[in-house]
Amino acid sequence: MSFQLNPNFKKSLLKFIYASTIVASLVLVMDITLFDIPNINQNPLIRQNQLQFWICIYFLFDFFLLFLLSDHKYSYLKRYGILILISIPYINIFEYYNINISHQSFYLLKFLPILRGTIGLFLLAKLLINNKITGLFVSYIALFFSIAYLQTLIFFIFENGINPDVKTYGDVLWWASMTATTLGSNIIPITTAGKISTVILAITGITIFPIFTVYITSLVQNLNHQRNISE
Known part of the structure; x- marks a missing residue:
């Protein structure tokens, strides 16, 4: 059963x-950008990761709260069950059991909760924006910047x-801006992971930028239509 709450309160x-969820993800992004990236060549396990732990705990709590609020729990689990996997504080579990992992694996695991914030932004845009085209555009832009940042x-x-x-x-950042706009960068990836990131970012740019053009065209057409009606 779902909680029977007043629709407006719900x-x-x-x-x-x-x-x-978005605020928590932004805090994590700032933490990674300001503290982890400048010290990326050092042993990442030296640093305490309590912030990551509590953000993940909040994400797990918010998942189960949304599950309780859902009117269709099976559909919710089927659609958003993956959120549990990307909200588990893997780093803290490894630290607790003294499991050694490479610093690349450490950072990849640390990035996972950021995806939770992206999904939260999608849902918030869907909830706040009545215009479906605008809501879809905001969601795609959020997806683009999330993918670009992760890459x-x-x-x-x-x-x-x-x-x-x-x-x-x-x-x-220079590599990313040139790759996403498909202009091409003078920085050529050497590692397999770098090459994969380049391909993913290029495909994302090719996919997202036409959507921006279509959205602007749609806005102009709607404005012209409304002006013709008023005349």
Whole structure:
């Protein structure tokens, strides 16, 4: 059974949950960008990861809360069950049991909860934006920036120290901007992971940018249609 709540209260509660999920993900992004990336060549397990742990705990709590609020629990589990897998605090579990992992694996696991925030942003856009076209556009833009950010992190982890053209995270941002816009970058990936990231980012750019053009065209057509009606 789902909780029988007032529809307006339920909608407000869902907004709060989705917004909190996004804020938690942004905090994690800042933590990774400001503290982990500058020290990426050091042993990552030296640093305490309590922030990651509590963010993951919140994500698990918010999943089960949304499950209880759902009117169709089986459909919810079928559609969003993967959120459990990307919300588990793997790093803290490995630390607790003294399981050694490579620093590449460490960062890949640390990136997983960021995906939870992306999905939260999709759901919040769907809830707040009545216009389906605008809601879809916002969702695609969120997806693009999430994928782009994740690919820059993966590219930096695997290429830094191996690729002579990748000295700082700024170099990777240049690579990402040129790759996503399909202009081509002077930074050529060396590792397998770097090559895969380049392909994923290029395909994402090719897919997303036409959607931006279609959205602008749709807005112009709607404005012209409304102006013709008013005249």
